[in-house]
Amino acid sequence: MAALVVQHPGMLSLLQDLGRLGVAEQGLSQGGAVDLHAACWANYLVGNIASAAVIEITLGMAQFIAVEDCTLALTGAPMQPLLDDIPMESWQCVFMRAGQTLKLGGARHGLRAYLAVQGGFLAPDVLGSCATVVRNQLGGLSHGQPLITGDRVPFAYACPDPTMLSRHRQTPSRFIPDYSQPITLRVIESYQAAAFQAAEKARFYASRYTVSQETDRMGCRLSGPAIQAEIDGIISEGIALGAIQIPPDGQPIVLLNDRQTLGGYPKLGCVARVDIARLAQAAPGTSVQFIQGDLAVLSEEWRQFSRFFGLPF
Structure with a gap:
């Protein structure tokens, strides 16, 4: 064979x-x-x-x-x-x-x-x-x-x-991406974004984070300025690919393919589907920054990618 x-x-x-x-x-x-x-x-x-x-x-x-x-x-x-x-x-x-x-x-x-x-x-x-x-x-x-x-x-x-x-x-x-460059990730905010005060969200978007050594296929752990939600936790719910969890220490975790199915940490939003590939290549020490994304623009980018490769979703 x-x-x-x-x-x-x-x-x-x-x-x-x-x-x-x-x-x-x-x-x-x-x-x-x-x-x-x-x-x-x-x-x-x-x-x-x-x-x-x-x-x-x-x-x-x-x-x-x-x-x-x-x-x-x-x-x-x-x-x-x-x-x-x-x-x-x-x-x-x-x-x-x-x-x-x-x-x-x-x-x-x-x-x-x-x-x-x-x-x-x-x-x-x-x-x-x-x-x-x-x-x-x-x-x-x-x-x-x-x-x-x-x-x-x-x-x-x-x-x-x-x-x-x-x-x-x-x-x-x-x-062909240049994996040596810093990463900027676009974020689609979730309904739980309201659990973060404007000053906390402003700090999140203005800060640069660093990919930590504790990064694997489950999620990308980041280190940098801590972000705090107004709630300590939520009733456990399903977790989407790219979800940005904020645990009690305030250090964001972006959930990837092997993530757990349920979680109880508040989530600021999700990294755009078309940007996750770049995060998946981020070695420890890589600099990461977040910006707010336009849902219509990001949806069209994903449709174009899916159509080109014939993805079933």
């Missing part, structure tokens, strides 16, 4: 797709690629549908060997990829021969890279998705476990398309 063999998984390599939607009522996390921008481009470059499974590689230092010829693409954080010790370009489709080895260095900027193969990786479907959620023990090759050395990650074999390679299919430079 066509497959990539994991020679080294690096810090963390996970099979992901668009996520496990509609399962929050069962207490399960969404999962899925946290940087949807990079994941969708990886699939697009090799001719896959957006929901095809990819490998999400955190911090790099991973290594894979091809069992069959394949066409692949690597997007996201720059990790100095080598194909049999020859530098390989990211953000474009590349032909990999059977027996060749793909080696990734450490992430220079950003956190995560996405590896797609023409035909898509294959993994068991669990509640409509193969997304790996370690905390739920769901998805991936087996019970939500990260990839380990020796794993064979099968893919639907597709004879490499020479016309795709001859067209030198690559991502236009304007769509």
